[in-house]
Amino acid sequence: MQHQYTNSLIKETSPYLLQHAHNPVNWKAWNNKTLEEARKTKKLILISVGYSACHWCHVMEHESFEDSLVADIMNKNYINIKVDREERPDVDQTYMNAVQLMTGSGGWPLNVIALPDGRPVWGGTYFPKEQWLSTLEQLVKLYIESPEKLYQQANNVEKGLKSISIVKLNTDVPKFESRFIDVAVKKWATQFDNRYGGLNRAPKFMMPNNYHFLLRYAYQNNDQNVLNYVNLTLTKMAYGGVFDQIGGGFSRYSVDDRWHVPHFEKMLYDNGQLVSLYADAYLVTKNSLFKNIVEETLKYIKREMTTSEGAFYSALDADSNDINGELKEGAFYVWAKEELKAILKEDFKLFADYYNINNHGHWEHGNYVLIRKGDDEIIIKKHHVSNEELHKKTSYWKTLLLEIRNKRSKPRLDDKTLTSWNGLMLKGYIDAYRVFQKQEYLETALKNASFIVNKLIKEDGGLYHTYKEGKSKINGYLEDYASVIEAFIALYENTLDIKWLNFSRDLSNYTFDHFFDKNSNMFFFTSNEDALLVSKNIEYRDNVIPSSNSIMAKNLFKLGHYFDNKHYSKTAITMLNNVKPEIQEYASGYSNWLDLMLNYTIPYYEVAIVGPKAKQKIEELNQTYLPNKLIAGSLVKSNLPLLINRYNPDKTLIYVCINKACKLPLSEVNKAIKILKE
Numbered sequence: 001m002q003h004q005y006t007n008s009l010i011k012e013t014s015p016y017l018l019q020h021a022h023n024p025v026n027w028k029a030w031n032n033k034t035l036e037e038a039r040k041t042k043k044l045i046l047i048s049v050g051y052s053a054c055h056w057c058h059v060m061e062h063e064s065f066e067d068s069l070v071a072d073i074m075n076k077n078y079i080n081i082k083v084d085r086e087e088r089p090d091v092d093q094t095y096m097n098a099v100q101l102m103t104g105s106g107g108w109p110l111n112v113i114a115l116p117d118g119r120p121v122w123g124g125t126y127f128p129k130e131q132w133l134s135t136l137e138q139l140v141k142l143y144i145e146s147p148e149k150l151y152q153q154a155n156n157v158e159k160g161l162k163s164i165s166i167v168k169l170n171t172d173v174p175k176f177e178s179r180f181i182d183v184a185v186k187k188w189a190t191q192f193d194n195r196y197g198g199l200n201r202a203p204k205f206m207m208p209n210n211y212h213f214l215l216r217y218a219y220q221n222n223d224q225n226v227l228n229y230v231n232l233t234l235t236k237m238a239y240g241g242v243f244d245q246i247g248g249g250f251s252r253y254s255v256d257d258r259w260h261v262p263h264f265e266k267m268l269y270d271n272g273q274l275v276s277l278y279a280d281a282y283l284v285t286k287n288s289l290f291k292n293i294v295e296e297t298l299k300y301i302k303r304e305m306t307t308s309e310g311a312f313y314s315a316l317d318a319d320s321n322d323i324n325g326e327l328k329e330g331a332f333y334v335w336a337k338e339e340l341k342a343i344l345k346e347d348f349k350l351f352a353d354y355y356n357i358n359n360h361g362h363w364e365h366g367n368y369v370l371i372r373k374g375d376d377e378i379i380i381k382k383h384h385v386s387n388e389e390l391h392k393k394t395s396y397w398k399t400l401l402l403e404i405r406n407k408r409s410k411p412r413l414d415d416k417t418l419t420s421w422n423g424l425m426l427k428g429y430i431d432a433y434r435v436f437q438k439q440e441y442l443e444t445a446l447k448n449a450s451f452i453v454n455k456l457i458k459e460d461g462g463l464y465h466t467y468k469e470g471k472s473k474i475n476g477y478l479e480d481y482a483s484v485i486e487a488f489i490a491l492y493e494n495t496l497d498i499k500w501l502n503f504s505r506d507l508s509n510y511t512f513d514h515f516f517d518k519n520s521n522m523f524f525f526t527s528n529e530d531a532l533l534v535s536k537n538i539e540y541r542d543n544v545i546p547s548s549n550s551i552m553a554k555n556l557f558k559l560g561h562y563f564d565n566k567h568y569s570k571t572a573i574t575m576l577n578n579v580k581p582e583i584q585e586y587a588s589g590y591s592n593w594l595d596l597m598l599n600y601t602i603p604y605y606e607v608a609i610v611g612p613k614a615k616q617k618i619e620e621l622n623q624t625y626l627p628n629k630l631i632a633g634s635l636v637k638s639n640l641p642l643l644i645n646r647y648n649p650d651k652t653l654i655y656v657c658i659n660k661a662c663k664l665p666l667s668e669v670n671k672a673i674k675i676l677k678e
Helices: 015-019 032-041 055-065 068-077 089-103 129-145 147-164 178-189 208-221 224-239 268-285 288-304 337-355 376-383 387-405 419-436 439-456 478-495 498-514 548-563 566-601 614-621 669-676
Strands: 044-050 078-084 110-114 120-124 319-321 327-329 362-364 464-468 471-475 605-610 629-634 653-658
Touching: 015 055, 015 078, 032 044, 032 078, 044 089, 044 129, 055 068, 055 129, 068 078, 068 129, 089 110, 089 120, 089 147, 120 129, 120 147, 129 147, 178 208, 178 224, 178 566, 208 224, 208 268, 208 566, 224 268, 224 288, 268 288, 268 419, 288 419, 337 376, 337 387, 376 387, 419 439, 419 464, 419 478, 439 464, 439 478, 478 498, 478 548, 478 629, 498 548, 548 566, 548 629, 605 614, 605 669, 614 629, 614 669, 653 669
Parallel strands: 044 078, 605 629
Antiparallel strands: 044 110, 110 120, 319 327, 464 471, 605 653
């Protein structure tokens, strides 16, 4: 295919950057050469950040970046840089912080104008074409006529950025108490939506870590109200259109308050974390719906998001071509009533009741997003069908509609592999294996872990951030280390293969060498080998993905126990103490830190299982929800501090310990569980 325009993004591997390679805008990638060009030419820099599954990024591209008039103004006056936020989260973080400082809000597409030295002076998100053109012309005029005003703005923004990226060392004596957590949850609970679950607002993001913490908190405190709320939230999410009822897997968020109409992009990081969450929720509730969600989500990941090498892709776009060939949001996923009648024939009436092909399930323009209202029992009673018959029908409907849907124009796939997101999905598979004991899940996990070791670990022992078509590139960020270490620890706990624990330790040591801030005892997001941006960020507030620092603190907590490493243990305590002053005010932004705090406020157990049947006993132990423990184990003699001098070739013994002080060894798992639940 001949293209009228081709810019330097054609040399990139990121699908998002390649989508812009034939814009008339002379886009360049973020690199030292581009930044040096800006400094030499003394042109303003235009930085536009997005990602491949971003609907409004596509809209702005079509309206402005594909327009030759807009391109002329951009090319003449600016050095234009396109950034894939997933590939360069450091650049995204820095300029997102700047836009939030300047405007009070942010989002994607993220558009920023910076001085030739990279310091931001103006920014925003989506702009219609006329407003975009007007802004570009005004800023160039100001830069020519009154450059000192822009330099003053740059100075102010730089100061602001440096102030928000600082974490101060908390010199108060660390003191973690249950009451502190209770107060935080009570304040948080005022925002709970007790009708549809989630928070009482729209749009609704799933925030898996919020509910993972609340699940544990409710279970360990026997708080039935919070447990009911978590159960309600997970049930409504599972029934909603935000879960793909036909193909499995979750979209990024719902635009309404009842989880009905999703923003249709599907992200790996959501699905990895939600698998972990629903697996643990099943352990607590034994609700078969939660088991089905895990199974259907992992079928989707296997079918759509897994490479032949065992890596995971990043995302599926929200947009695809409709029957008229027009790019439309959700076109791949929605159904018209007449279409469903023709496909399902005599089954349509039952299907329409089950999935609400009515006012409740209608979206727009005669299209429906499938949503359930209640459990199967309601349908069974109303339509006088058996449970087995209904199960057969729903399975048949899903198979049939998936086959028909797959003939439609598919959403674009972001086929790059991100180390951090692979860590989250790997953890999802391990958690699913831990709960459901499906060998297939463990095999997938081991294949992915081997891929990470073979393709994403650098010669110096560090990590790359991204991989595509045989090439690993971009120096890893703290998020890469944090999520991989967490997944490898979980892999050790389920396989007892010590190499995964050793990898976790070695990667942790690497982060101390290259990311650690000795002033705050926190970790910077970028390595000391990376070029400096406007500010050096410490990411510590939990979001849809927990912050890299909170995951690292939890990793160090566990590794401190495994290796009897006081430096790890002390660092985890200091990190938690540093963020403690902010937690109660906005608990949902610190849920992973609160989860760590639970480890210090109730007994935390080291469970050492040693002997020829250690794996079987661990499998049995894992059938009970026990979040306040770590597992160390071996089938043979081991020098791991928790296992040393505990091997007996004739017996498999379970040691239940707190801070290395152990009760008498047991051979029966149920007796160990009784102690762990005391």
